[in-house]
Amino acid sequence: MSTLYARFAAHVDAALDALEAEGVLARGLDRKNVTVEPPRDPSHGDLATNAAMVLSKGAKMNPRALAEAIVAQLSALDEVVSAEIAGPGFINMRLAEAAWRSELAAIHGGGGDYGKSTLGAGKTVNVEYVSANPTGPMHMGHCRGAVVGDALASLLAFAGHDVIREYYVNDAGGQVDVLARSVHLRYREALGEAVGEIPEGLYPGDYLVPVGQKLAAAHGDAFVGKPESDWLILFRETAVAEMLVMIKDDLALLGIHHDVFASEAVVQAEKKPEAAEAFLRERGLVYDGELEAPKGEVDPDWEPVTLPLFRSTQFGDDQDRPIRKSNGSWTYFGADMAYHFQKAQKADALIDIWGADHAGTVKRIKAAVEALTGGTKPFDVKLVQMVRLLRGGEPVKMSKRAGNFVTLADVVREVGKDVVRFTMLTRKADAQMDFDFAKVVEASKDNPVFYVQYAHARICSLRRRIGEAGMNVEAAPNPDLLDAEDLELAKLAAQFPRIVESAALAREPHRIAFYLYDLAAAFHAFWNVGNDRVDRRILVVNNEVLTISRLYLADAIRQVIANGLSIMGVQPVQEM
């Protein structure tokens, strides 16, 4: 069943087709800016289209004249009660109540699929998110990107994309060697050596203790007093594998499961960077050259060196970027470039979710993707800002030196997965956010998590209560009993498919959260009318068919809330 907004977009399209056929409107005009939306001011009507204004220039017509022609077409529709021209050429439509009743039927018919879109047209999108270094458990710094990436992936899937959820494991850089050395220390400790204070520069966290024990149990003292070359690779691979187990457990706490864990070491072992370099050299986009001296602070040790450089300046970067170090090994960028090339083989579009501290490297990687794919694969980097942790308004103290950062697992354990996920989506990703342990679990209207869940639970309890009142909750509703006041709620619910599409286009999952808050607020307001006016209650004593019909409305709201929450990865609650 088509949703209301999709149907009216088609109606407007058909009206324009008809005008073309009549010769009123020039053929082949670009309609991509034509919209069908609810007007900001509800007194203007239910739906508005800007078609006349957008097309008037190309049609060489006065917008109002064109609007009149379109109005004539739209007025003929059964679902349209009135269509009027307003302002500079808006067409405002008022819909028959039947239109909103049919949308309620669409919600009930669609169930969990209501709001799904074909916008994505089955195109494959690779969403890479989290990608935390495999050197320890996840801490709160990773949390927001994880949730935003996961919700975005779900949103895109809901909007009709094939989605690949991917995690890039940085298991090839210096930080995993440091990890291996840290584990070696724990290994010696497990064999009885007193290692004392963990030296500066190594990872001090206790989570490495069991890894050392495991290696000690498996290998005994075979690697004690041996040169690093004997054990580094084994220790590194073991440690990374153990860290990934921890990270996956942490992600599972948030309900996050990636489809692909891509290893940087494998990318390198498979010579992907070499292939990318050759490809770019052929096109003159990699050359051997010297880096400019760093700007700003003067480094006395700076010496010019010849390195293979990617010509990212040709794509708007301010400097060409080295892809190999002077010792011949790959820079992070060199490998990352090849990794993105690899992802682009299996997807129509790429999205990366990064922490805002990596903003400085966006240009070079976008340049690289454009160069490697000839611009055929749209590539978007979404930056996610820092989260400030507060407890009752006071910043939570953390000491990185002591390694006692706030872990994601601790937070999830304290406030719950759903609260964490919802809260992380109550702000635009690129805006800084506060996460206050006290506020996110507060049971009040200020807390959107609670308020939305409460609306869902309220409808669930309503259903139970109607049953307890001796009415048959499975009886057939009569939607004609729903009056204009009731249908205002249906109008808001009917926005959901549009919100999904616009959020997917903008790649902004937070819009779902804001919409659900609005919908919940409208439902609570609707509910509260019943406090003063008994006839406006949903449960009307001695009137089963009216009660069931209003439950039908309320259940539609519940369904939309549930669908929105499912995109966010939040479990709707039945009671509170």
Next chain:
RNA sequence: GCGCCCGUAGCUCAGUUGGAUAGAGCACGAGCCUUCUAAGCUUGGGGCCGCAGGUUCGAAUCCUGCCGGGCGCGCCA
């Protein structure tokens, strides 16, 4: 020095990719609770959308330049 992000009500933030009279919560004022769960509700005041230009039927939104704040600048990862 350069780049990126941000600047909307006293505060925290939305603003449907350019639409009509810019919204919500908090805070402040007024009124309302023995409930289809008041875990609140109704209602009022409060805005040079940082500033100045530009683009056009139309700008908080796009462009340019300033002002102010944050982040980043590496053969690191």
